[in-house]
Amino acid sequence: MECLFCQIIDGKIPSTKVYEDETVYAFKDIHPMAPVHILIIPKQHIASINDVNEENSAVISHIYEVAAKLAKELGIAEDGYRVVSNCGENGGQTVFHLHFHLLGGKKLKVEMC
Ligand code: 5GP
Ligand code: ZN
Numbered sequence: 539m540e541c542l543f544c545q546i547i548d549g550k551i552p553s554t555k556v557y558e559d560e561t562v563y564a565f566k567d568i569h570p571m572a573p574v575h576i577l578i579i580p581k582q583h584i585a586s587i588n589d590v591n592e593e594n595s596a597v598i599s600h601i602y603e604v605a606a607k608l609a610k611e612l613g614i615a616e617d618g619y620r621v622v623s624n625c626g627e628n629g630g631q632t633v634f635h636l637h638f639h640l641l642g643g644k645k646l647k648v649e650m651c
Pocket of ligand 2: 541542543544545582583584634635
């Protein structure tokens with residue numbers, strides 16, 4: 539079965555897009571855990587952080603540039619926010635296409651685990 543987020547990038551599954559460029563796609567999480575909950579993903583299929591390497595890692599720094607830009611645009615930059623990428627079963631990853639949660643718009647819980 540084809541990857542869920544690859545299908546979202548291809549437009550085969552609808553999503554609420556907030557940003558797109560040549561290498562990155564960002565859209566609203568379907569089950570938001572904060573007033574702002576955006577998923578930022580590379581267009582290239584990378585399953586998880588475990589699959590980041592010298593050849594594909596440039597997109598990761600670009601994703602952080604996009605996160606900073608979106609945080610400003612969405613009005614959460616000044617108060618602060620969190621960027622999270624879950625990896626594997628213990629990390630709570632449920633979709634195996636690398637993604638970064640951009641969470642903000644409220645005081646987030648301090649506990650990380
Ligand atoms: P993970 O648990 O892998 O870190 O995060 C996966 C995220 O993808 C979850 O927050 C979940 O709500 C979101 N998600 C799962 N399926 C869909 C979908 O079809 N559309 C959107 N927009 N988000 C989804
Ligand atoms: Zn994929």
